Amino acid sequence: MRIGYGWDSHEFKKGVPLRIGGVELKHTHGLAGHSDGDVLLHALTDALLGAIAAGDIGSHFPPSDPQWKGADSSIFVLEALTKVRQAGWEVCNVDSTLILDAPKIGPVANRIRQSIAELLEISPEDVGVKAKTPEGMGTEKAAIAHVVVLLEKHEDHKRLEVAAAMLEADNHVDEVVKQLVKDVRLEKAPAKK
Ligand SMILES: [Zn+2]
Structure with missing residues (x-):
């Protein structure tokens, strides 16, 4: 078995669509930065790559490369998943925690679980999505994601x-x-x- 861990953060920006875990959420602000700013899928990509010690999202998809500007972050997850499979592993389960002030994740958590489960071709029961507000951390202007994945031999x-x-x-x-x-x-x- 192998374990992988990923972490990411993006700053909220007004007038940008908000995508978390491949799901577009209604909000006044979206996430700026690399590709579509999907903080959860970026952390998931890093967790997958980390589990097989294959570098990180920045080394495979440099933010400086214009082809990733505004890109759908599911591309990164699928590429990392291919590498995981080529190395002889398959995803057992995923757990994640989001830290953000708004919007509320609870009502959309199941949609996010479903979206990630579809990307990884696993059951939504094997995808944990939890959320916390950044109390006392002073990170209200950003969304943060932590993800762990467990792999088992194919x-x-x-x-x-x-x-x-x-x-x-x-x-x-x-x-x-x-x-x-x-x-x-x-x-x-x-x-x-
Ligand atoms: Zn990112």
């Missing part, structure tokens, strides 16, 4: 590993047999006079 990879282990054991048996044959031959060899 079934095919598990089978491949078992097969490889058996092959190795087989090879080892060959070596033991060869050695035995050698020993027997030595024993049977006529003693030199």
Whole structure:
């Protein structure tokens, strides 16, 4: 099993659409910055990449690259998910905490869970979305997201590993047999006079 952790923050900006977890929410402000500013999907991307020690969102999708300006952040999640699968892992579950002053996440949490579950091709029951207000933290002008993911070995990879282990054991048996044959031959060899 592998664990991955991601964190991100974006500043609220007036007149920009607000996207959190791939869901567009009604609010006076959206999130400025890299791509569509989806703070939750960025933290999720980092958590996925982190779990397989494959760098971070900035190294794969540099904010300085104009092609990511205003981009749909689900692209980053799907790319990270592909890397996870190529490395032989699959997502077990995800948990997240958002820290933001507004809007209220409670009423839309299930929509966000559904959206993330669809992206990762897992059940919404395996996606936790929690939210807190930034009391005493002075971060009211920003949205912050923390995400952890748990990965387990892909079934095919598990089978491949078992097969490889058996092959190795087989090879080892060959070596033991060869050695035995050698020993027997030595024993049977006529003693030199
Ligand atoms: Zn971000």
